[in-house]
Amino acid sequence: MNIGLDMMGGDFAPLEAVKGVKQYLLAHDFDGLSLVLFGDELQLSALLAEQGVPQEKYQVIPTTEIIEMNEHPTRALKEKQNSSISVGFKYLATGKIDAFISAGNTGAMLVGAMFSIKTVEGVLRPTISSVIPKQDGGTGLLVDVGLNADCKPEQLNQFAVMGSVFSQYIYGVEQPKVGLINVGEEEGKGNILAQAAYPLLKENKAIHFIGNVEGRDVFGDKADVMVCEGFTGNVILKLAESVYDIAQNQQIDNPYLNRFNFEIYGGTPVLGVEKPVIIGHGISHGTAFGNMIDVAVRMLNTNVLGKVKEAISGI
Template identity: 65%
Template sequence: MKIGIDMMGGDFAPLEAIKGIQHYVEEGNAHLVLIGDEDKITPLLSEYNIPGERYTVVHAPQVIGMHEHPTRALKEKQQSSIAVGFHLLASGKMDAFISAGNTGAMLVGSLYSLKPIEGVLRPTISTIIPKENGSTGLLLDVGLNSDCKPEQLNQFAVMGTVYAQQILGIDNPRVALLNIGEEEGKGNLLAQATYPLLKENKHINFIGNVEGRDVLIDKADIIVCDGFSGNIILKLAESLFEITGRKEIHHEYFDRFNFENYGGTPVLGISKPVIIGHGISKGKAFKNMIVVAQKMIEKDVMEKLHTELIN
């Protein structure tokens, strides 16, 4: 098993990536492919005593900045850590790829360097939702698809179900549609057209509509919505963690909003695992991104998605 890491992606690269690797190698068993500027990476590997047999360094002298245009940067910077990473992944030299770098470039690379899983209309990204009772839920889409069709939301429900079962350990996840009311027939045209598709979908455990006030309580395990709505909820949740930190409000529930606990989000619907992290990721987040990638490989999540979507 080989997991590739963009060593130059993120505000604190490559140091925090190295710290994450240091923690990972204490318990994980994957071979790590470290992609980036060799002159900057190698001294840190020695300083943090990373065992040489656990990694391979692939030199990539260019870096795609956080604010560069994704498509143009991938085309013009083919020796960047992100471009090289996707080449290695697409050619079978790695089994997964993670990065805390330019999110747009990671999404463009995912969509155009890798094949979508057969039957997938549009890939999606999700976020973990910490529930009040201590459990964990999933919200998708959270920004990859701002405008959606009912058939796409129906597929998001299937992909979210597989991910929740295989990675979150929820045997029969409850799926709900985000709406402005609980009753069938509520909502805009998208919600009204999506509801009957979810209701008839035999691959999911659909429980109906949920409202915004239900997102953080244990009413559903998976909440499906368009990426525009999902991204607003995601950013609102991030602000809760930031505000409680600034005001020095200490509570174990709000601590669960720390994105570093979950690492990053996978792009669901493409042929190989790609994990996208936050630009301010530090060591803990990098370690957890590697862990998620390893689980996705071990559980063969992409093949299980394929099976559910074509049957």
């Protein structure tokens, strides 16, 4: 199993990326894992040695360019062929690595995912999701959280399937309850998109649809997978992230509120593409990088994207 990491992406790279590699390797005794690290060879070699990362567990692929956070994704990928993101996707597309991780330019990662390795056959649009901590200790999934600001009902129907499969195989939810984010519980509520998506979800035999869920249900146990277009999802995601920030600013140490720390979940996978691509927050530290590696390993071990492909072909 070869997992590629963009070591130059993120506000605190490459040091925090190296720390994440070390944290993961210290916590997991996995003989079949090899990490392929893309970035500045001199910087990485010095940091890896300084952190005491076992040399037999990684290889460094030298790159000379970095796609900055404010660059235009498509143009940057085209013009910076030797950037850590561009080279990483070349390795992924040619099978030299099995998964690719970055906390760098989100747009470049999404463009690379959709045009380097293609979408799963039948998927209308890939999507990204985010973990939502539940009050009962469970793990909820919100999808989409920003990739598709405007959606069609058929896309929400597919998001529900992909999110349900991911929840089942990665978070161990046996029969994920799927809810449609809406402004009321009753069928027929909401805008044109929600009204049109509801009957598709209701008739979808590949999911366990429980109806509409309101904003007050997001952190409860009513639904395990919550579906919406990316505009609404991103607003909910950023609101959830602020909960942790407020708790930290108020010096509140609460087991539930502490679960809103995005670092413990790593990053978000792009669902609907052929191979695992995981996107981290730009302000990721070592803990987040280590957990992104863990997500990639779990995705490969469970063949969750193969399960997504099977589920999509059945609807």
